[in-house]
Amino acid sequence: MKNYINMSKKELIEEKEKVMHEYQKFKSLGLKLDMSRGKPSKEQVNLSMDMLDVINSKSDCISQDGIDCRNYGILEGLREIRKLFSDMMGVNEDDIIIGGNSSLNMMFDVISCFMTHEISGEKPWLKQEKIKFLCPSPGYDRHFAICEYFGMELIPIKMNSDGPDMNKVENLVENDITVKGIWCVPKYSNPQGIVYSDEVIKRLSSLKPKAKDFRIFWDNAYCVHDLEESVEILNIMDECVKNGNEELPILFSSTSKITFPGAGISALACRGNNMDILKKRFSMQTIGYDKINQLRHIRYLKNLDNLKLHMLKHRNILKPKFELVISKLRKEFEENEIIKWDTPKGGYFVSVYVMNGCAKEVVRLCKEAGVIITNAGATYPYGKDPFDSNIRLAPSYPDIKELDKAMDLFMICVKLAALNKLIESNV
Amino acid sequence: MKNYINMSKKELIEEKEKVMHEYQKFKSLGLKLDMSRGKPSKEQVNLSMDMLDVINSKSDCISQDGIDCRNYGILEGLREIRKLFSDMMGVNEDDIIIGGNSSLNMMFDVISCFMTHEISGEKPWLKQEKIKFLCPSPGYDRHFAICEYFGMELIPIKMNSDGPDMNKVENLVENDITVKGIWCVPKYSNPQGIVYSDEVIKRLSSLKPKAKDFRIFWDNAYCVHDLEESVEILNIMDECVKNGNEELPILFSSTSKITFPGAGISALACRGNNMDILKKRFSMQTIGYDKINQLRHIRYLKNLDNLKLHMLKHRNILKPKFELVISKLRKEFEENEIIKWDTPKGGYFVSVYVMNGCAKEVVRLCKEAGVIITNAGATYPYGKDPFDSNIRLAPSYPDIKELDKAMDLFMICVKLAALNKLIESNV
Known part of the structure; x- marks a missing residue:
């Protein structure tokens, strides 16, 4: 495979x-595939079917503490599920609220809550002049959308x-009182699959925010x-506590991609004033x-060790799909510099960078031929x-044959968009 | 049973x-009963146990529209459950959001949402100088608590x-631009069991609010x-639509007291701008x-007719409890004017009025002898x-023997508090 970057205009036109x-051939197939969202596949949700039997008409429905789970009450959640999340999230049970x-x-x-109510003695965010939120990018579109919905200014932060980029983060958080928060997906980040290093986490946990109401x-x-x-x-x-910053972080997790997306259990963890207010x-x-x-x-997941065994089954389904994506990219583009990609060790996405100015066009071309990909740009504030370069591929949902085709x-679309760009600029 | 109101001081002291x-005898029993919240009993939650079998590991989990319910999506809820709520709430399916x-x-x-976002082109409530909310009282403490939490001024409205009291409501809503909402529990109100008359509903639906962002x-x-x-x-x-007021009402309902409290399904219904914003x-x-x-x-409730048959079973459990409460009150106090009560035709409560200035004392006396009753005053903003007169009794949770004892x-506590009051004022 030749490197388009070094081709003459004539070669580019022939290649196009x-x-x-090839593209036209694909179009005629009438495909209808979706690689747009981090959705577990049917095979994956099948893994948890037995969970639907553990509570039935013969069950006692009584929790460890003797609570009848069929009736009102217990706002913070059952003790035993708090224990599971505390093990999974690495925090004390008392710091957990189940949602x-x-x-x-x-x-x-x-x-x-923070929009309408005081935290750390500061005015509700809606009553403050301006609120900025740091958005490591590319990142999760729904995080950014929440901030946008509440009228905040979103500040993109480069992901290394x-x-x-902690230099940028420190500079903003420690000098700008309008900076109130940062979104972090610390393990297998969405979409790049990046794992935060010890140094990054240490620097985050020792931030000295200008705003008392700044939160992580x-x-x-994807823990x-x-x-x-x-x-x-x-x-x-732990790191925040060491640094006297126990009120800095608010942690979130869920079983959405462990059992059933949309029918799982969520949790948050925090301390001190955060906990009181929430x-x-x-x-x-x-x-x-x-x-x-x-x-x-x-009753189904039992404990963290058992949960991890369950996650191995997910891994066995997901891994071949990710390997397929990466090996195809490698085979096709190893020497062709029109695309770069991250190779994730976990999570739900493969993040690719096509030539600048080509991402939207690639997504459009794919759509026209029946394959839906996350909108280009969606991963940015x-x-x-x-x-216009980053594209998020979500290989989890289609089966492996469909994925191969998609x-x-x-x-082909990556190539086509790059060829158009190169021909155009190569006047 | 003599009427305490007509007793001489000597008679009052003897009676006391x-x-x-009798009170001391009760205290020595060491009771531990709860008549404080509108909680279905164990017998009632037992009614829905078969629901726990309808989805199991052998189920298809596919909705009427072919949606795999084990995965993400369908924000507004499954079509078939929207249909059920639309029948139950008397609105179009399209007007329903399942929660x-x-x-x-x-x-x-x-x-x-209204605190932080514009409705009907008006500023978010948090950005308005003052927000008042009408609270027909006695009413549901948790309604009032939400308003209080958001810093609104709560205006009690007399319940007829x-x-x-629609004269008061019309006067306030149509002349005061800071009045933004009213809480209504129109059928078997909490706690009095009052059913709104046609006239009241017609007058509510034809309100001409001063504030464009006023909502019902x-x-x-308890529909x-x-x-x-x-x-x-x-x-x-329907009435609001007739009056060109389709954006006035936002309706709420749930299956909490139909299937399992805390593990049911909720819904809201609204139209126009409300629907867009929400x-x-x-x-x-x-x-x-x-x-x-x-x-x-x-799959368990099937349709509204079947749901109503299910509700008959609840009725059969609840009715004897309510009859017991009312018959005991009648027997003991028919001629003794120290207490009045409402006889509800539905809902979860019996609302009583003890002598002015006695409600808190009655609740305290009950608590001291081991019976928990809703805090006096809780039903008011x-x-x-x-x-200090209204007390909400919740007969649903205890079994009938316990209820009898409670x-x-x-x-006894009602009498004791009244006797103290009468003796005190009869110097």
Whole structure:
């Protein structure tokens, strides 16, 4: 495979003809595939079917503490499910609040709470002149969307191979009083699969924010979602406590990609004033979350060791898909510099960088031929990738044959967009 | 039974001695009973146990529209569960959003949304100088608590036998631009069991609010929770539409007291700008609610007719408890004017009025002898009953023997508090 970058205009035009021919062939297939969202596959949700039997009409539905889970109450969640999350998240049981079916909803609730209520004695964010939020980018579109919804200014932060650019973060957090938060997906980040280094976590936990109401939103969505041997990251809460910063982090996690997406259990963890404020809010907003589903989860998952065995089954399904994507990219583009990619060790995505100015066009071409890919730009604040280069591939949902086909098309589109760009600029 | 009101001081003192003796006897029993919250009993939650079998490891988990309920998506809820709620709430399917396990949470979310975002082109409530909320009283403490949490001024509105005092409501809503909402539990109100009359509903639906962002919060919590033949109330949405007021009402309901409290399904219904604003918010806060539980509910409850048959079973359990409470009150106090009560035809409460200035004392006396009753005042804004007279009894949770005992104690405490008051004022 030749490197397009070094081709003459004539060669580029000839190559385009060939690639266009392949593209047209694909278009005629009438594909309908989706690589857009980090959705577990049918095979993966099948793994947890037995969980639907552990609570049935013959069950006692009584928790460890003797609570009838079929009735109101127990706002903070069953003790035994708090224990499981405390093990998974590396925090004390007392620092855990169990939520509903969505950790995203808990993140939204926390931000919504801070918009209308004081934290650390500071005015509610809605009553402050300006609120800025740091968004390591590329990142998770739904994180950014929450901030945008509440009218904050989103500040993109460059992601390095070991986490967000900490020089930039420190500079902003420690000097700008309007900077109130940062989004972090510390392990197998969405979309790059980056694992935060010890140094990055140490620097985050020892921040000296200018704003007393600055918080780290630590969305550990993929904490047990390994594709290879598990990677351990530093414990953010422990590090923060060491530095007298116990109120800095708010941690989130869920079983969405462990059992059933949308029918799982979520949790947050925090300390001190955060906990007081959030418990107050949750006590106003509900009498309690779904304890039957909490009981179902704990009786099925049992404990962290057993949960990790369950995650191995997910890994066995996911790994061949990720390997396929990476090996196809490698084979096709090893010597062709029109695309770069990250090779994740966990999580749900493969992040690629096509030639600057080509990402939207690649997504459009794919769509026209029946393959849906996450919108280009979606991984950046306001949906705007300054280089129009990053594309998030989500290989989990399609089966491996479909994925193979979708990748073939994707690679053709990458080439086609690059060829157009190169021909155009090569006048 | 003599009427304490007409007794001489000597007679009162003699009577007190007798009643005190009975009270002491009760105290020595070491009771531990709870009549404080509208919680279904164990017998009632047992009614829905078969629901726990309808989704199991052999189930397809596929909705009517072909959606795999074990995966992400479908923010507004499954079509078939929306249909059920639309039948139950008397609105179009398109006007329904299905929520999580708690309609209280949906009410909180709506108010939280209006605090931070524009409705009908008006500034977010948090950015307005002052926000007042009308609170028909006695009413539901958790409604009032939400408003208090957000710093609103709560305006108590007298409840008449057919609903809130509409002269007062019209006067305030139509002349005061800071009045932004009213709480309504239109059928079997909490705690009085009052059913709103056609006239009250017509007047509510034809309000001409001074504030464009005034809304009616219509919590139809007990719409199918009859203790006798079902009472039909006017359809608030239809009436509002007739009056060009389709954006006035936001309706709420849930299956909490139909299947499992805390593990049920909630819904809201609204139109126009309300729907746009709330859909936007919900789309930011979650990818979707628990569809497996939605599927479980619809496969078990099937349709409104079947749901009503299910409610008959609840009625058969609840009715003897309510009859016991009322018959005991009648027997003991028919001629003794120290207490009055409402006789509900549905819902979860019996509301009583003890002598002014006695409610707190009655609750305290009960507590001291081991029976927990809803805090006196809880049914009023800020927890302050201006007459210290209303007490909410919740007969659903204890079994009938316990209830019988708890009522005996309660009646003794009512007498004791009244005797003290009368002796004191009869110097």
